[in-house]
Amino acid sequence: MLKITNLLVKRGNLQIIQNVSMEVKKGETVSLMGANGAGKTTLLRALSGIGNIISGKVEFLGQDITHLTADKIVEAGLIQIPEGRQLFPVMSVYENLKIGANSKEAKVKAAENLEYVYSIFPELKDMGKKAAGDLSGGQQQMVAIGRGLMAAPKLLILDEPSIGLSPLMTQRVLEAVRQINTKGVAVLIAEQNIYDVLEIAGRAYVLEQGKIRFSGTADEIRGSDRIREMYLGI
Numbered sequence: 001m002l003k004i005t006n007l008l009v010k011r012g013n014l015q016i017i018q019n020v021s022m023e024v025k026k027g028e029t030v031s032l033m034g035a036n037g038a039g040k041t042t043l044l045r046a047l048s049g050i051g052n053i054i055s056g057k058v059e060f061l062g063q064d065i066t067h068l069t070a071d072k073i074v075e076a077g078l079i080q081i082p083e084g085r086q087l088f089p090v091m092s093v094y095e096n097l098k099i100g101a102n103s104k105e106a107k108v109k110a111a112e113n114l115e116y117v118y119s120i121f122p123e124l125k126d127m128g129k130k131a132a133g134d135l136s137g138g139q140q141q142m143v144a145i146g147r148g149l150m151a152a153p154k155l156l157i158l159d160e161p162s163i164g165l166s167p168l169m170t171q172r173v174l175e176a177v178r179q180i181n182t183k184g185v186a187v188l189i190a191e192q193n194i195y196d197v198l199e200i201a202g203r204a205y206v207l208e209q210g211k212i213r214f215s216g217t218a219d220e221i222r223g224s225d226r227i228r229e230m231y232l233g234i
Helices: 040-047 070-076 093-099 104-108 110-120 137-150 167-182 218-223 225-232
Strands: 002-011 014-024 029-033 052-060 078-081 155-159 186-190 203-208 211-217
Touching: 002 040, 014 029, 014 040, 014 052, 014 186, 014 211, 029 040, 029 167, 040 052, 040 078, 040 155, 040 186, 070 078, 078 137, 093 110, 093 137, 104 110, 110 137, 110 167, 137 155, 137 167, 155 167, 167 186, 203 218, 211 218
Parallel strands: 029 186, 029 203, 078 155, 155 186
Antiparallel strands: 002 014, 002 052, 203 211
16 A cells, blocks of 8 residues: 655655655555664655655555655545644644545535544543633644544554553554554554554564664564563663
């Protein structure tokens, strides 16, 4: 579904991502692990058309999207929920959700997808008229994920969705991600709660100083002494 080959990405004058190759297959949930500053956000932004790709190739559903604009990538069905949620705070919950249905396909499915969002996060229906900026961090993350689902994703990318959330809300968000994946949407998730995310991810890549240092199944990641010491804290 998503195939990245020898990708090099700069941020400013610095080469952040160095010859990264990885893939997400149809129906998978894949975790991107790494310490702060490893380059996770730079890589994810580049996949969404927001970044300075120097060389390499990004293919999505067999199409070369390496140098497509962000709007064309969204139309193809690759949707990213950025770190920090980035909602429109003075707009209502409902308005923030509707803004996600921007592509032609998403507009056609807007009513259906809105009901799907409400099935995952029922409380959002009652909050529809509230300003997004008045919500708690966890509620805002629900809106951000819901907005992503309104875009009719084929692959959903999440960048650190649990930042600032309580342990209970983190579990709620990750359970929602699991539910989304069971409906056939592939998921690529960068997440600081590594142990928790390995409960829903089948495979993981470890990014260190802009390079993939390790990859394997969730069980292989858990079984690596080096990875557990560096990233799981156990």
